[in-house]
Amino acid sequence: MRHPDIITETPSPAPETPATSRRALLRGLGLASVGVAALATGCSKGEAVAAPATAAPVAPVVDKSVAIMGANESPFGPSKKAIAAMIEKASLTARYADAEGEELKKQIAAIEGVDPQQIFLANGSTPILAAFGEIIAARGKGQLVTSIATYEGVPRSVLEYGAELVTVPLTSDFGIDLDAMAKKISKKTTATYVCNPNNPTGNMVDPVKLRAFAIEASKTAPCFIDEAYLHLCDDFNANVMTSLVREGHNVVIGRTFSKIYGMAGQRLGYGIAQPELAMKMAMATRMGGINHLGIIAAMASLSDAEFVPAMQPKFKAGRERLHKIATDLGRKVAGNPQASFVFFDVGMPNKEFADKMMAEGVRVVGRAWPGYENWTRICVGEDWEMDRCEAAMKKVLA
Numbered sequence: 001m002r003h004p005d006i007i008t009e010t011p012s013p014a015p016e017t018p019a020t021s022r023r024a025l026l027r028g029l030g031l032a033s034v035g036v037a038a039l040a041t042g043c044s045k046g047e048a049v050a051a052p053a054t055a056a057p058v059a060p061v062v063d064k065s066v067a068i069m070g071a072n073e074s075p076f077g078p079s080k081k082a083i084a085a086m087i088e089k090a091s092l093t094a095r096y097a098d099a100e101g102e103e104l105k106k107q108i109a110a111i112e113g114v115d116p117q118q119i120f121l122a123n124g125s126t127p128i129l130a131a132f133g134e135i136i137a138a139r140g141k142g143q144l145v146t147s148i149a150t151y152e153g154v155p156r157s158v159l160e161y162g163a164e165l166v167t168v169p170l171t172s173d174f175g176i177d178l179d180a181m182a183k184k185i186s187k188k189t190t191a192t193y194v195c196n197p198n199n200p201t202g203n204m205v206d207p208v209k210l211r212a213f214a215i216e217a218s219k220t221a222p223c224f225i226d227e228a229y230l231h232l233c234d235d236f237n238a239n240v241m242t243s244l245v246r247e248g249h250n251v252v253i254g255r256t257f258s259k260i261y262g263m264a265g266q267r268l269g270y271g272i273a274q275p276e277l278a279m280k281m282a283m284a285t286r287m288g289g290i291n292h293l294g295i296i297a298a299m300a301s302l303s304d305a306e307f308v309p310a311m312q313p314k315f316k317a318g319r320e321r322l323h324k325i326a327t328d329l330g331r332k333v334a335g336n337p338q339a340s341f342v343f344f345d346v347g348m349p350n351k352e353f354a355d356k357m358m359a360e361g362v363r364v365v366g367r368a369w370p371g372y373e374n375w376t377r378i379c380v381g382e383d384w385e386m387d388r389c390e391a392a393m394k395k396v397l398a
């Protein structure tokens with residue numbers, strides 16, 4: 001299944017050649033002069049190359065010909081500890097990651113206060129959403145109840161497996177209408193899906209209401225709460241729903257290292273569910289094994305207590321800046337975005353706006369959400385990307 005956020009109709013920038021991208025990578029890692037030979041030739045477990053003495057940079061090295069603000073990746077990059085761990089342990093990737101995967105599950109379980117049997121890993125959370133869709137499609141007899149617009153991972157999978165998709169529109173203030181969703185649940189329903197914060201709006205549902213909805217809905221069928229962006233919101237603790245799993249409800253929590261942890265290209269996601277469903281999901285998503293380097297980076301990221309608190313204000317400042325740029329230009333913005341992006345009305349077909357922005361060197365999402373054909377979603381970038389985006393929006397939306 002392709003990642004919905006990389007399905008874009010706008011042209012991609014010319015890729016760097018292997019030679020230039022390798023130079024750029026080494027430059028970025030501060031390794032242009034240290035340890036390169038060791039990295040290139042590989043080394044055994046006991047001889048793992050030491051992390052560079054100078055701290056690796058946080059921001060990824062990118063081609064500045066295009067500001068990439070369409071796929072909700074982190075412009076700030078992974079934790080320095082994750083980068084150092086990946087470099088130090090790269091040689092371990094000769095082996096499958098079964099033992100390390102068990103370690104990571106224990107680490108996550110300790111953080112979330114659940115049993116390791118309730119954790120399942122996957123190469124990003126896209127395979128989790130796809131597998132969940134397949135399972136609840138129940139060979140074409142199932143039914144998913146969700147909202148529209150929301151993230152397409154589960155809805156698309158359910159449709160691919162021939163099951164029924166029941167959607168309710170967003171509320172007038174761009175929230176997920178949990179009351180309307182509750183009314184649609186019937187004996188036919190095999191799952192519900194709530195994305196919180198929601199993609200593409202970035203809005204959140206009231207945690208008290210979400211809790212009540214999930215408890216009720218999960219009496220009929222599993223309720224999937226996609227928390228891909230939850231660490232970015234103003235109050236993680238008030239909104240996190242893992243307690244529902246701890247209390248024994250048939251709730252599945254989806255998480256990813258692609259967003260706040262800055263590991264979109266490394267591919268590591270996880271889910272939290274009741275043991276039986278967690279086992280089923282693990283079998284469905286494993287596909288021959290989990291990304292070893294991703295597990296190494298994930299473990300280091302979770303051990304880096306300073307990383308998430310350091311990233312949160314950066315994303316907040318970025319989304320607030322995007323919100324201001326859009327509202328200053330008289331655009332209608334969807335509610336109170338709490339993730340890494342802002343969704344707003346551009347007053348022209350989404351594709352036309354994307355093409356005009358691309359001409360200014362800014363890539364925004366090149367597809368529209370049903371019912372929001374004149375809206376776009378722009379995600380937080382590095383400072384130079386934000387500056388370029390602001391200038392481009394002023395020109396395109398003038």
Ligand SMILES: Cc1ncc(COP(=O)(O)O)c(C=O)c1O
Nearest residue numbers: 124125126151199228256258269
């Ligand atoms: C809400 C949501 N869930 C899940 C994903 C999947 O991300 P990944 O496969 O990189 O973990 C995305 C990607 O943008 C998303 O927006």
